Amino acid sequence: MKKVLVATAAVLSMSVIAVPAFAEAKKGEKIDAKAKFDQHCVACHPKGGNIIKPSKGLGKKDLAANGIKTEKDIVAKMRNPGPGMTKFDAKAVPDAEANAIAKYILATYK
Numbered sequence: 318m319k320k321v322l323v324a325t326a327a328v329l330s331m332s333v334i335a336v337p338a339f340a341e342a343k344k345g346e347k348i349d350a351k352a353k354f355d356q357h358c359v360a361c362h363p364k365g366g367n368i369i370k371p372s373k374g375l376g377k378k379d380l381a382a383n384g385i386k387t388e389k390d391i392v393a394k395m396r397n398p399g400p401g402m403t404k405f406d407a408k409a410v411p412d413a414e415a416n417a418i419a420k421y422i423l424a425t426y427k
Contacts, residue, residue: 350421365426375426391419
């Protein structure tokens with residue numbers, strides 16, 4: 318029961334954080350992918366893990382086991398995640414930021 322309450326609180330807190338729209342980086346401006354990951358993802362994915370569903374971490378093996386192998390797959394999962402994960406549409410995380418986060422995940426969590 319305690320795990321369910323903690324998971325519910327985490328999901329609710331992330332949905333409140335993720336709702337506001339964030340300005341897209343100006344054309345040619347470099348995106349700090351780690352900062353964007355920390356802003357949008359780290360609360361549920363500390364150190365590339367997953368506090369809600371441990372089998373859905375961000376390491377290469379976990380991603381592959383869940384059918385995620387490319388940056389495009391990660392962005393698709395951000396846009397339409399399924400139960401337990403906040404949906405990050407293009408207003409919440411613009412395409413350039415989503416792609417930067419996906420590259421960061423693949424480069425960082427092996």
